Amino acid sequence: xxxxxxxxxxxxxxxxxxxxxxxxxxxxxxxxxxxxxxxxxxxxxxxxxxxxxxxxxxxxxxxxxxxxxxxxxxxxxxxxxxxxxxxxxxxxxxxxxxxxxxxxxxxxxxxxxxxxxxxxxxxxxxxxxxxxxxxxxxxxxxxxxxxxxxxxxxxxxxxxxxxxxxxxxxxxxxxxxxxxxxxxxxxxxxxxxxxxxxxxxxxxxxx
Amino acid sequence: xxxxxxxxxxxxxxxxxxxxxxxxxxxxxxxxxxxxxxxxxxxxxxxxxxxxxxxxxxxxxxxxxxxxxxxxxxxxxxxxxxxxxxxxxxxxxxxxxxxxxxxxxxxxxxxxxxxxxxxxxxxxxxxxxxxxxxxxxxxxxxxxxxxxxxxxxxxxxxxxxxxxxxxxxxxxxxxxxxxxxxxxxxxxxxxxxxxxxxxxxxxxxxx
DNA sequence: TAATATATATGATATTGATCATATATTATC
DNA sequence: GATAATATATGATCAATATCATATATATTA
Numbered sequence: 001x002x003x004x005x006x007x008x009x010x011x012x013x014x015x016x017x018x019x020x021x022x023x024x025x026x027x028x029x030x031x032x033x034x035x036x037x038x039x040x041x042x043x044x045x046x047x048x049x050x051x052x053x054x055x056x057x058x059x060x061x062x063x064x065x066x067x068x069x070x071x072x073x074x075x076x077x078x079x080x081x082x083x084x085x086x087x088x089x090x091x092x093x094x095x096x097x098x099x100x101x102x103x104x105x106x107x108x109x110x111x112x113x114x115x116x117x118x119x120x121x122x123x124x125x126x127x128x129x130x131x132x133x134x135x136x137x138x139x140x141x142x143x144x145x146x147x148x149x150x151x152x153x154x155x156x157x158x159x160x161x162x163x164x165x166x167x168x169x170x171x172x173x174x175x176x177x178x179x180x181x182x183x184x185x186x187x188x189x190x191x192x193x194x195x196x197x198x199x200x201x202x203x204x205x206x207x
Numbered sequence: 208x209x210x211x212x213x214x215x216x217x218x219x220x221x222x223x224x225x226x227x228x229x230x231x232x233x234x235x236x237x238x239x240x241x242x243x244x245x246x247x248x249x250x251x252x253x254x255x256x257x258x259x260x261x262x263x264x265x266x267x268x269x270x271x272x273x274x275x276x277x278x279x280x281x282x283x284x285x286x287x288x289x290x291x292x293x294x295x296x297x298x299x300x301x302x303x304x305x306x307x308x309x310x311x312x313x314x315x316x317x318x319x320x321x322x323x324x325x326x327x328x329x330x331x332x333x334x335x336x337x338x339x340x341x342x343x344x345x346x347x348x349x350x351x352x353x354x355x356x357x358x359x360x361x362x363x364x365x366x367x368x369x370x371x372x373x374x375x376x377x378x379x380x381x382x383x384x385x386x387x388x389x390x391x392x393x394x395x396x397x398x399x400x401x402x403x404x405x406x407x408x409x410x411x412x413x414x
Numbered sequence: 415t416a417a418t419a420t421a422t423a424t425g426a427t428a429t430t431g432a433t434c435a436t437a438t439a440t441t442a443t444c
Numbered sequence: 445g446a447t448a449a450t451a452t453a454t455g456a457t458c459a460a461t462a463t464c465a466t467a468t469a470t471a472t473t474a
Contacts, residue, residue, distance in 0.1 A: 003441060003450060011451080027324055029236030032431055046452045048433065102323070108379070113320045116309070116381035117234055123384040130379060131388075160392055161376070161399030165368060168375020172315070172337060174323035177330040181338075185367055192368030196403065209420050209471045218421080239461060253422045255463065 012050045014040045019061035020068060024110040025103035028058055028118070059121040065107035066129035070136060072104060077140065086140045087194050093166050094190040096183065099173050108133070109170040134159045141197070162193050169193075219257045221247045226268035227275060231317040232310035235265055235325070266328040272314035273336035277343060279311060284347065293347045294401050300373050301397040306380050306389065315340070316377040341366045348404070369400050376400075 018040035022031045033054060034044040051057045073092050077085050092098060093106065102110045108129060115126050137159045169189030173182045225247035229238045240261060241251040258264045280299055284292050299305060300313065309317045315336060322333050344366045376396030380389045 007441095008451065025324075027236075027321060029234075029321075030324065033433085034431075043453050044432090045434085045436095045454065049451070054432070108382075110320055110323070112375075112378045112382050113317055114234060114236075116317070116378065117232075117237065118382075120384065123382060127383045127385055127388060130383060157391075157395035157398065160395040161372060164376035164379055164392065164396045165372035166375070167379060168319075168373070169368070169371035171319045171323065171378070172371055172374060175315075175319050175325075175330060176334045176337060177327065178334055181334060184364075185371065188364035188367040189371045191364065192403065196399065209418075209473090211472085214471095215421065240463085241461075250423050251462095252424065252464085252466095256421070261462070 008050075011040075011042070015042070015047070015050055015057070016060050016064050019057050020065040020107075021103045023058065023061050024065055024105065024107055028111060028114050033057075055119050055121060058118070059125045062107055062111065062115075062122060062125045062129065065110075066125075066132060069104070069106045070132065073106070074136065074140075086137075086197060089137070089140050090162075090166065090190055090193045090197075094169055094173075094186045094193070096186065099170060099182065099186065102174065106133075106167065106170065109167045109174070112167065112171065130163065134163055137163065137197075158196065162196055165189055165193050165196075215257075218247075218249070222249070222254070222257055222264070223267050223271050226264050227272040227314075228310045230265065230268050231272055231312065231314055235318060235321045240264075262326050262328060265325070266332045269314055269318065269322075269329060269332045269336065272317075273332075273339060276311070276313045277339065280313075281343065281347075293344075293404060296344070296347050297369075297373065297397055297400045297404075301376055301380075301393045301400070303390065303393065306377060306393065309381065313340075313374065313377065316374045316381070319374065319378065337370065341370055344370065365404065369403055372396055372400050372403075 015036060019031065019036045022036055022039055026035075033047050036057070037044045037047055047057075051060075073089060077088060080088050098105045108126070112126075115122055118126075134156070138155070166189065169185055173185040173189075176182045176185065222243060226238065226243045229243055229246060233242075240254050243264070244251045244254055254264075258267075280296060284295060287295050305312045315333070319333075322329055325333075341363070345362070373396065376392055380392040383389045383392065
C-alpha cells in the first residue's frame, strides 16, 4: 500500500478547507474548481478523485465553514463572565473584524442568498448550520436569563429572530458601500440584538 | 427620424424590468445577458446598444427591483388603520408569498450576499435601496408610536435593526430546506419585529 | 412611396469553467 | 532498491457566456 493510510483523506480535508475559505470570500459562482485546488496546493485534474461534483464539494465545505466559524466565534468565551458572554458573542459576530474577513466568518451571511437557489444537499447543510448556531446561542445564555424567559418554545423563537437580525445585519453591512453607514448598521444591530435577548419577550399577538 | 421618440428608452426599460425579475429569482451569476434579452422578447446581440456592460445592467435592474418591491409591499396600506399598518407591512414582508416569489420581492434579501462582492456601482445602489426601505418604515409608523420613541437617531437605529431582522429572516427562510422550519423562521421574525417596533427602546450600554 | 437614420438581429470570438481520460509521480512493502 | 498500488498532474473536451462587428429590419419624414 503506497501512501500512508489516511493520506487521501487528509488531502480531501485540505480541499474542503480551501473551499470553505474561498466560498466565503468569493461566493459559490466565483469559486472555480481550479482555484480551490490551487489554493490547496494541488492541480485541478485530481479533483474528481475526491468529489463527484462541485455541488458535493460545496455541501462539504459549507459544513466545514459552519464549524470553523462556530469555533472562532466562541473561542475563549469560557474565560468571560457568564453575564457578559452573550453580549461578547453578539459583539464578535457584528464586529468590523467579522465584516471585513468573510473568509473566516459565518457562511450563512456570506452565502445565504446564493444558497436560497442552491441544490437540495446544500440547503440541508444550510439548515443544519442554522440550527447549530441557534442552539449555540442557547448554550451561551446564563441560567438567570434563561429563567427569565417563559417557555423553551418561546426561546427558540427569540433565538431565531436574533440570529436573523445578526445574519441580516452582517450581510447588509457588507453590501453597503459607505463605511460609516456600514459601521452604523453593525452598531444598531448589536444594540438591538443584546437588548432583545436580555428582555423576556411575551409572545406577540400577531398571528 | 425612424421609430417614435422614446422607443429605445422603452426597450431599455423593458430590458431592465426583465433583468429585475431574473436577477431576483436566479441571482447575478445565474442571469445571463441572453436570458435577460429573451425574457424581454429580444435577442442577445442588441444588448450593448443599451448598456455598456452587464454590471451596468445589474445596477439599473437592482434599483428598479427596489422600487418594484417597495410598491408591492406598501400597496393598499393606506386603506388600513394606522395602528395596524406597520404590522401589516412586516407581515407581508415575512410572508410565505414573499418567500416563495423572490422575483417579485425584496432584492436585498435575494441578492444581498452576492452583492457584498459586487462592484462599486451595485453596492451604492444597494445602499440607496436600504435607505429607502428604512425611511419607508419610518413613514409607516403611526404618530403615537413615533412619539413613544425618544430621539430620531435612536429610531433610525431601531429601524435598521428591524430591517436587518426582516432581510435576514426572509433570506434564512428561503435557504432552509425544511418547509416547517422555514415557516417557523417567518413566524418568529414576524413576531419579534413587530414587538421590537412597538416597544420604545432605550439606547443599550453596549458600546 | 422612397430614402435614411436608427433599432434590433445574426453570427463570430475569446474566455472560462466543469468534467473526464490518460499519464506520471509517490511511497509502503518486499 | 524494485514493485505495484494508489494519488496527483497533464491535457483535452464541451458547454456557456460576455462582448462585439456586421447585417437586416423598421418607421418617420420628405
